[in-house]
Amino acid sequence: MGYNFKEIEKKWQKKWEEEGTFNAKNDYSNKKKWYGLIEFPYPSGQGLHVGHPRSYTALDVIARKRRLQGYNVLFPIGFDAFGLPAENYAIKTNVHPKITTAKNIAHFTEQLKSIGFSFDWSRVIDTTDPEYYKWTQWIFIQLYKKGLAYKATMPINFCTGCKVGLANEEVVNGVCERCGSPVVQKEKSQWMLKITEYAQRLVDDLDDVDFLEKIKTQQRNWIGRSEGAEVKFKIAGSNEELLVYTTRPDTLFGATYMVVAPEHKLIEKFSDKITNLSEIEEYKKQASLKSDFERGEMNKEKTGVEIKGIKAINPLTNKEIPIWVADYVLSGYGTGAIMAVPAHDTRDFEFATKFNLPIVQVVAPIDGSKVEMPFTDVETGVSVNSGFLTGLSVSDAKKKVIEYLEKNKIGVKKVNFKLRDWVFSRQRYWGEPIPMVYCEKCGWVPLDEKDLPLTLPEVADFLPGEDGESPLAKHTEWINTKCPHCGGPAKRETDTMPQWAGSSWYFLRYMDPHNNKELASKEALEYWSPVDWYNGGMEHTTLHLLYSRF
Ligand SMILES: [Zn+2]
Ligand SMILES: [Zn+2]
Structure with missing residues (x-):
C-alpha cells in the first residue's frame, strides 16, 4: 500500500x-458556454x-x-x-474588520482549494475590495441619476442592541435576527431605492x-400584487375624506367601521x-415602541381606541360608522386606513368581536347554507344584503361595484403591491x-465618477453613535469635503x-472581473449571460434574486 x-x-x-486548468477562457467564438454559479x-x-461544500460539490460535478x-x-x-459579524467582532476585540476579513478569506481559500473544487481562481471577487465596490458605488450613482435612489425620513426598524x-x-418575531435584542420604530433619514417602480415588471418577468x-x-x-379598489369615505359634517384600499370592494355594504393607523394624519386634522x-x-x-412585524402579527391580541367626535359615512349604505x-x-402600507368588514x-372579525362592533353579513354560500362568521371563501360566495349587488358572485360583484364607484366618483379600480421601497442605508462602518x-447650496450631489472608488477611511473606533449615527459620523476630517457641483463646502x-x-x-462582475473601465464589457456580458x-x-x-433582478 504505497499510496499517500x-x-x-x-x-x-x-x-x-500552475496550469490554470479550470480557468474560463475569454474565447467568445466558442458558442458552447456554460456558467455555473x-x-x-x-x-x-x-x-x-458543511452547507458550503454540500451545494458547491453538486455544481462542481456538473462543471466538470x-x-x-x-x-x-x-x-x-x-x-x-x-x-455585521466582522464589525461586531471588531467592536469586541478592536481588530480592524479589514484584517479579520483578509485572514478569513485566506482560510476559506485554503479550505476550498484543499477540497479540490474546480473553481476559476483567476476571477476571485471580494466585495470589500475598492476595485470591486467602486462599481457598486457607480451603480448607486446611476440609480440616483435615474431618480431611483432618494432620501426619505421614515420610520425604520431599529435594533436596540446593534x-x-x-x-x-x-x-424576526419582533427581535433582531442577528443579536436577539428588541426592535423598535425610529424616525430616520435614509437612502431608499425605488424598487416599487418596478413592482409590475418584477412580477411579469418571472415568466x-x-x-x-x-x-x-x-x-x-x-411583491404581493393585488387587484381591488380605492374607495373614499366622507367624514360626516366635513369635506374631508378617508381613503382606503380594499381587495374586496364587493363587501362594501358590510363595512361597519373603519380603522386608521396611529400615525394617520386624520388625527391631526381633526x-x-x-x-x-x-x-x-x-x-x-x-404603538411606536413596536415593530411593523409585531404590529402585523395575526395571532396577537388586538388593541385599539375609538376616535370619538368624528364619524365616517359608508358611501353605499350612507350610514355613519365609527372610526377606530x-x-x-x-x-x-396602502393608505394607512382600512374599511372593516x-x-x-x-x-376585522376578531377586532369587532372584542370591541363589540356591528357585524353585517353581505356574502353567503351559493347553496344558501348557514355558515359561521367570518365567511371568507370567495369561490363559492354570492352577495346578500347588498342592494344592487345582491345575487352576484364575488367576482361579478367586484366588477359591478367598481363600475359604480368610478361612475359616481367614489372610488377607482386599483392595483396594489405589498412591496416597499428598499431601505439602502446602514449606520455602520463595515x-x-x-x-x-x-x-x-446644491443639496445632495453624487461624486464624480472619475473620483470612484470612495474608499472607507481607516478608523479605530467602530462603535455606532448613541443615537444610532454611523461610526463614520465621528470623523469630521473625512466628512468635510468639496461639493462636486459648485466647489463649495x-x-x-x-x-x-x-x-x-x-x-x-x-x-455580472465574474464575467469580466479585471475590467477597470466598466463593471463588465458588453461583449463579456453578452457571451456569458445568462447564468x-x-x-x-x-x-x-426570495430577496437576493429579487434585488439582483431589480
Ligand atoms: Zn441587533
Ligand atoms: Zn454645491
Whole structure:
C-alpha cells in the first residue's frame, strides 16, 4: 500500500493551480458556454461549514462534466465580505474588520482549494475590495441619476442592541435576527431605492426566468400584487375624506367601521373635533415602541381606541360608522386606513368581536347554507344584503361595484403591491461608503465618477453613535469635503450600504472581473449571460434574486 492520498491530492492541486486548468477562457467564438454559479460565501471566522461544500460539490460535478463535453465553463468563486459579524467582532476585540476579513478569506481559500473544487481562481471577487465596490458605488450613482435612489425620513426598524436600522426581513418575531435584542420604530433619514417602480415588471418577468416554481411563488408573495379598489369615505359634517384600499370592494355594504393607523394624519386634522385626543396620543406612543412585524402579527391580541367626535359615512349604505385607531393597520402600507368588514375578514372579525362592533353579513354560500362568521371563501360566495349587488358572485360583484364607484366618483379600480421601497442605508462602518455629498447650496450631489472608488477611511473606533449615527459620523476630517457641483463646502454621507449591495450584481462582475473601465464589457456580458445554473440556499433566494433582478 504505497499510496499517500494527501500527497496525490497535493500533486494534482499544484498542477491545476500552475496550469490554470479550470480557468474560463475569454474565447467568445466558442458558442458552447456554460456558467455555473454558487452563492458566494460570507467569510466567517469559523471557516467553511458543511452547507458550503454540500451545494458547491453538486455544481462542481456538473462543471466538470460540462468541460468534458467541450463547453467553455465559467465556475467562479468570491467572497461577500462586508457585514455585521466582522464589525461586531471588531467592536469586541478592536481588530480592524479589514484584517479579520483578509485572514478569513485566506482560510476559506485554503479550505476550498484543499477540497479540490474546480473553481476559476483567476476571477476571485471580494466585495470589500475598492476595485470591486467602486462599481457598486457607480451603480448607486446611476440609480440616483435615474431618480431611483432618494432620501426619505421614515420610520425604520431599529435594533436596540446593534444600534442599527434593519430591513423588515432582518426582524424576526419582533427581535433582531442577528443579536436577539428588541426592535423598535425610529424616525430616520435614509437612502431608499425605488424598487416599487418596478413592482409590475418584477412580477411579469418571472415568466421569462428559469427559476424553480416555489421560488417564483415566494417572490410573487413578497411583491404581493393585488387587484381591488380605492374607495373614499366622507367624514360626516366635513369635506374631508378617508381613503382606503380594499381587495374586496364587493363587501362594501358590510363595512361597519373603519380603522386608521396611529400615525394617520386624520388625527391631526381633526384634533379640535376629537374628544378623546389624549387617549389616542397615548395609544400612538405605545404603538411606536413596536415593530411593523409585531404590529402585523395575526395571532396577537388586538388593541385599539375609538376616535370619538368624528364619524365616517359608508358611501353605499350612507350610514355613519365609527372610526377606530389600531396598530395592526400600518401607515406604510396602502393608505394607512382600512374599511372593516368583520363578517368576511378574520382580523376585522376578531377586532369587532372584542370591541363589540356591528357585524353585517353581505356574502353567503351559493347553496344558501348557514355558515359561521367570518365567511371568507370567495369561490363559492354570492352577495346578500347588498342592494344592487345582491345575487352576484364575488367576482361579478367586484366588477359591478367598481363600475359604480368610478361612475359616481367614489372610488377607482386599483392595483396594489405589498412591496416597499428598499431601505439602502446602514449606520455602520463595515460597508460600501455611499458616494454622495450634501451641499447647502446644491443639496445632495453624487461624486464624480472619475473620483470612484470612495474608499472607507481607516478608523479605530467602530462603535455606532448613541443615537444610532454611523461610526463614520465621528470623523469630521473625512466628512468635510468639496461639493462636486459648485466647489463649495459639503459633507459626505456617513451611512454605508447594506450587505445586499455587493451581492446584487456580483454574477455580472465574474464575467469580466479585471475590467477597470466598466463593471463588465458588453461583449463579456453578452457571451456569458445568462447564468445557466445557480445553486444556493432557499432561505436567501426570495430577496437576493429579487434585488439582483431589480
Ligand atoms: Zn441587533
Ligand atoms: Zn454645491
